[in-house]
Amino acid sequence: MTTEEKIFNAAKIVFHKKGYAGARMQEIADEAGINKAMLHYCFKNKQVLFEAVFKKAFHQLAPKINQIFQSDSSLFEKIKEFTNSYISFVIDNPYLPAFIIQEMNNNPEFVVSFLNDEKRPNPNLLIAQIEREIELGNIKAIKPKQLLLNIFSLTVFPFAAQVLVKGILHLTDDEFNQMMEERKTSIAQQIINSIKK
Missing domain, CATH: 1.10.10.60 (Homeodomain-like)
Known part of the structure; x- marks a missing residue:
């Protein structure tokens, strides 16, 4: 090593x-x-080290997300795969969401730099797939970007506001982790049920 x-x-x-x-x-x-x-x-310094650690983690996650977005799977399967992959990733890297929020406020140039990275997740194919499913009458008419925002919000928020969530719901670390494991499937099912016709 x-x-x-x-x-x-x-x-x-x-x-x-x-x-x-x-x-x-x-x-x-x-x-x-x-x-x-x-x-x-x-x-x-610590900032440079953390940015390097973050970039390495981001470059592990981004290809997985792009693979899901660009696969031949059905829309519902992609929603399930995304929530599972993203939550698994953040359980393994729980310090990242709070760091991103901190950097958006204190160092927006760094956030912009990784969002402009050519390996960043690109949802365009998924957005096109959502639009086709709406046209075919398979799902309710919903703005694709609103649907993606709903998925991102439901998966990211508990980690970004972990202290708040644990405090309000009186959760131990183990209980929080168990709840996040359950959300891998519960979020996907909730989203799917909300757009099914």
């Missing part, structure tokens, strides 16, 4: 435990089994 791989693995562990704000470079160096000077040689 290269030094960079050790750093990425260590950073994911520490960011997962402490979040971006609570993570310290010394903790990441200790977790990676290297000294802090070496860590700073590879990544000058």
Whole structure:
């Protein structure tokens, strides 16, 4: 394993435990089994390291999402596959939604940079498929982008507002994780039921 791989693995562990704000470079160096000077040689500060970790995670997720969007599967199957894949990804990378929200406020250029990445998820084929299903009378007339926004919102919000959700619903970490596992199928079914004719 290269030094960079050790750093990425260590950073994911520490960011997962402490979040971006609570993570310290010394903790990441200790977790990676290297000294802090070496860590700073590879990544000058925590922001640069986190952006690198985020980009790596994003480049793992984006191809999966594009594969779903561009597949020959039915619309309903794509909705099921998307909610399953996205929620699985965020369960494995729970620090990402809060980081994205923070960066949208503090560093919008970084957010724009990954949204302009050529590997970003491209929903155009899925939007066209939704429009065809409406024309064929298979689903209710709904604006495709509103449907996608509904799917994104239902999958993203609990993770982005995790502290709030746990507090209002009185959930332990394990209960929250179990609820997110259940949402892999419940969100898809809810969306499908809402657009079925």
